[in-house]
Amino acid sequence: MMFDIQLMGLLNATLQAGTLLFIAALGELITEKSGILNLGVEGMISIGAVTGFMVAVNTGNLFLSVLIGVFSASLFASLHAFVTVILKQDQTVSGLILTILGLSLSALLGKKYVGKKLPVKIESLIEIDEPSNIFEVLISQNYIFYLGIFLMVATAFVLKKTMFGRRLEAVGEDSRAADSMGLNVNKTQFIATCVGGGFSGLAGVYLTLSYVPYWTDNMTSGRGWIALALVIFGGWKPYRTAVGALLFGFLEALVPRLQTYGFELSPYLVKITPYAITIIILIVLTIYKGGRTGAPSNIGIPFFRENR
Amino acid sequence: MNKYLISKKIVINDLSTFYSFLIGLSIGITIGSIILLVQGQNPIEVFSLMLRLSVGSIKSLSSSLNKATPLILAGLGISIINSVKLWNIGAEGQIFMGGIALNFIYISYQIPNSKLSIILLLLTAFVGGSICILLPALAKVLFGVNEIITTLLFNYIIIGFTVYLVNGPWKDPNSLNFPAATYVGKEVYLPTVFGRLSYGFIICILCTAGVHYLKEKSVFGYELRISGGSALTAIYAGINAKQKAFIALLIGGGLAGLAGGIELLSQTHRVSTGLSQGFGYTAIIVAAITGMRPLGIFLVGSLFGALTIGGTVIQTMGVSSYIADVIQATTLFGALISQFFFTYKIKEVTNDV
Known part of the structure; x- marks a missing residue:
């Protein structure tokens, strides 16, 4: 019985930690599908986390906090989209700086909020103190967990079955061909980058409003980078991610x-x-797949109409 | 509706990177001022204080240059690695590893001659940095594992390892509750040139010249550029591209390690979690903003060193030191944006093309 509770506690914690990583990785997956690499995940999570926390402390309105957190991270990602999609600058540089800017900006914004108590918290579907079986663990998760599952199914559906998803894939695989078919490459990539930012923002809001309900500097502690590794691990497929x-x-x-x-x-x-284990997994996986990782062919390459 | 086409300019102004940097810097300072205004501070007051306390006297100027030293060295390392079109995001960890390796040799062996000892210790720091990037480098050249993520994750590993060392095996019993290793002896402190300026800055000047020569003038630099280009060209030229990439990674990591060694022997004098205060990340900005040019890295690194010192001292005014980071990052974004207008031309076309 004791062992069971420990095991269920472990499962519970796994789902909680996994939710955060998954939502951020799913957003990055959408962005990368369009051929844009955004290394700013860590910074975007941080922006979402701090803005969501600030709104929650000031208004106590959870819905508004989530909305603002998602929106501001998405707005922040549009900076990357502007620099790389519209202005065709180096995606690696822009993404890295997005991380540095996101971390420092959020530390600046959240300076007065360090140590503040949260008046509200994102609730669980059903409160169960010590779940004793898998079913109880599954129904006692945080609302964001179920949202994550919904987003997984929705993303997989959108990518495979809708025009937007097919367009995204076409742009990410061969932007030249997509362009000659009359698709608006810039618009698709811009939207995908902002959507990815919004997902990171959601992960950030989940971080401060539920997972660790307080705010400190650099509290993302590398999770954004693990999410990036996760996209490679998942072979750019939502379910595998x-x-x-x-x-x-x-x-x-x-x-x-x-x-x-x-x-x-x-x-x-x-x-x-x-x-350390993330690095080992990444190495083993790359060896196993022999270089065929499933990455979109155009990732990191700016698109020019005139590059003939 | 009219459409716009963009294409690369055939002739690009040689000084475009410099101009973009200046435009970027003004954007960065503007955004910094807005943030200060929002926080209820007078930007002119804050910036003039930052200026005075970072370059206003010999003492503060030499502190700024000391602060610039790790930024420049790590930036040079990033620039060497970028000549094979690879990225090193792990400079932060390599700086720590340089300090750790140095301290390890220092406490394990006694070298009677202090001058010789300093040189050997700095070499150890270089090797420490190289060891830190060894696994990502091997994984990259042997299997093609994304070096951006592996080098970055190593930062967390090395910093975690540092926390372990200074709380466990290396903890100085005299440091009370502050986790830090024991100080190194005064005989291995790096001497100062004048004011507070340490000989580390001289090493930094030598390294800048060395890296400039290596990248721009030497055969090795040429081979690196070829290796970073197309794989076929490298084969036709008889260059082992993977081997060159591997060497570049090790040298780049080593320079960051050397930065850690100099920082330890001239500033902190012991291993602690404060050995590097984000120098490895700022170095990325410094390297990227200059288009990876060694001389540019030297100048921008010096400026950012001053900005960091300025950022630290204004903390006493109740202004967060993160403002310096924000200014640095927005400067790079501004530079990226203005770089666009130097390298591309925009053509307006009517819809019927």
């Missing part, structure tokens, strides 16, 4: 529990294992 998110979420959940399971480890060293 979800499997990856569960795996990475499991690592994040397992590590602090190792000591309670009787492993004698330094807590400081334990903290770095998820990052």
